[in-house]
Amino acid sequence: MRHAPAWRLDQGLSLIELVIALAILALLASLVLPMAEVTVTRTKELELRRVLRDIRTALDDYKADYDKAVAAKKIIANLADSGYPKQLEDLIEGRDWGGLYALPKKYLRRIPRDPFDRNLNGWGMRSYLDDPDSDAWGGEDVYDVYSRIDKTALDGSYYRDW
Numbered sequence: 001m002r003h004a005p006a007w008r009l010d011q012g013l014s015l016i017e018l019v020i021a022l023a024i025l026a027l028l029a030s031l032v033l034p035m036a037e038v039t040v041t042r043t044k045e046l047e048l049r050r051v052l053r054d055i056r057t058a059l060d061d062y063k064a065d066y067d068k069a070v071a072a073k074k075i076i077a078n079l080a081d082s083g084y085p086k087q088l089e090d091l092i093e094g095r096d097w098g099g100l101y102a103l104p105k106k107y108l109r110r111i112p113r114d115p116f117d118r119n120l121n122g123w124g125m126r127s128y129l130d131d132p133d134s135d136a137w138g139g140e141d142v143y144d145v146y147s148r149i150d151k152t153a154l155d156g157s158y159y160r161d162w
Helices: 015-071
Strands: 124-126 144-146
Touching: 015 144
Parallel strands: none
Antiparallel strands: 124 144
């Protein structure tokens, strides 16, 4: 009588082997998921820092062009005017600064959104006359922007303080 080779007798996994394999996979998944969440948060934080830098650079460039146009006597400075844009949309529409530029100079293609703001509340703004820590916008101009999100960053600071 011929016997089947030993490798043919073991053609499947036993229940215990299957349970152990699933337990190991579950343990690995429970270790990976928190690291993935931290990675997503860190990516959003980097995006928030970049977006804030872009908007603030555009605001500073707008002010520099205002000062340049005043110095070149292309526009007349008003005592009540700080030189910063009246609203964020002015950075998209652009200005020619009284002929300083042949075409209106645009500072942003679009107003970027806050990566943490799911409700699309928009940016918090401060005018030139507002206190540096003010949460209320005076409405005269846009001197600074900040995130309205009341969450803590990975480094322990608040996003609204960046």
